[in-house]
Amino acid sequence: MLKFISSGCLLGGLLMASSVLAQDIILPPANRTGGMSLMQAITERRSHRSFSDRDLSLEDLSQILYAAFGLSASDKYTIPTSMGKGDLKVYAVRADGIYAYIPQTHTLKQIADTDVRSIFNTQDYMSTVPLILVYTGTDKENAPLHAGSAYQNVGLYAASAGLNSVVRGYFDEAALAQVLPLEPGEFIIVSQAVGYPTVDE
Ligand SMILES: Cc1cc2nc3c(=O)[nH]c(=O)nc-3n(C[C@H](O)[C@H](O)[C@H](O)COP(=O)(O)O)c2cc1C
Helix, strand or coil: CCEECCCCCCHHHHCCCCCCCCCCCCCCCCCCCCCCCCHHHHCCCCCCCCCCCCCCCCHHHHHHHHHCCEEEEECEECCCCCCCCCCEEEEEECEEEEEEECCCCCCEEEECCCCCCCHCCCCHHHHHHEEEEEEEEEECCCCHHHHHHHHHHHHHHHHHHHEEEEEEECCCHHHHHCCCCCCCCCCEEEEEEECCCHHHH
């Protein structure tokens, strides 16, 4: 049985919430410099379909969420968004539950404490992946474009850091909609699996 964490109104309220609960993940500040050259990362980006079950370090988790939809300035995201409105939400699905990414505080707010990764097991390689990002939005025209920018940023970070990643459109969307606290008008766009390579890769 899925157990939602009770912390008042979910995402809408969470965006406003300043309180941090024990089960939330406070991400370390993202490292905004260094790494592989951009052209090399563009060249090396690939979809990978095997993952170690090793959990991601907090540092890598921080970089991934920052790349996806972090704030690079007080009112600027790491991706362009239509009219600067930032119509995108990023959820992180992990073994220890479901989290909503809050760019303003660079934290992951836990919204459920159940492992729902089996929803994504429509392809075998998903059974061990430690992180699945789920992109949602409300603007039918523009939110999917925002998701594309976000998953490309994550794919480039993964390439530069030696992580494996793959965009996933193939999953049980109805089951996922049951476990995400979708607000009226909010719809699921696509997902993306991220993890370390297996030792034999
Ligand atoms: C919107 C979208 C949905 C995708 N869905 C899946 C998927 O469900 N399963 C999968 O294994 N790969 C999926 N992919 C990855 C593509 O198969 C992959 O990008 C393509 O084969 C090209 O390979 P490359 O990414 O290594 O260049 C998806 C890619 C995109 C952009």
